[in-house]
Amino acid sequence: MSPRIYLSEGDRYSAIKDYKNNSKSSSLHIQIEAIKTAIRIFSPHYKIDADTAFIKHFPTNVHKEFKRMVNSTTIVNEYNEMKILFFDVFIFLFRNNLLIDHIKAKPFIELFLQFIKIKNDKEVYDAKNLLNSIQQCILL
Numbered sequence: 001m002s003p004r005i006y007l008s009e010g011d012r013y014s015a016i017k018d019y020k021n022n023s024k025s026s027s028l029h030i031q032i033e034a035i036k037t038a039i040r041i042f043s044p045h046y047k048i049d050a051d052t053a054f055i056k057h058f059p060t061n062v063h064k065e066f067k068r069m070v071n072s073t074t075i076v077n078e079y080n081e082m083k084i085l086f087f088d089v090f091i092f093l094f095r096n097n098l099l100i101d102h103i104k105a106k107p108f109i110e111l112f113l114q115f116i117k118i119k120n121d122k123e124v125y126d127a128k129n130l131l132n133s134i135q136q137c138i139l140l
Helices: 009-023 028-042 048-056 060-071 079-093 106-117 127-138
Strands: none
Touching: 009 028, 009 048, 028 048, 028 060, 028 079, 048 079, 060 079, 060 106, 079 106, 079 127
């Protein structure tokens, strides 16, 4: 587990603003980096404004890519990288119960159920954190 990082209110607002701006980029790569950065910065913190901004401004192109992956029979080169990203997003969203009832978070539960049906010999997620996130989903 990474050490808890102090994040001032100003730093949090700045990070949220950066995430919102980068999530609107036409570049899938920039959107993915925005997601990774937001998860890294906000994971140790439980602030509803940051969590809500994350899901509210989640990049549509990345979400479409996740959906394409679970509906495709072809595994592309970036599949494992995107699957890792998906599990990181799922773990982040459900690391606590702040977003359990958020309308934009619920589709990630459905995607998760589809992802775990896909046979893949490589474990691409942190099992302990994943189980904790699953517990948050079922302890409603």
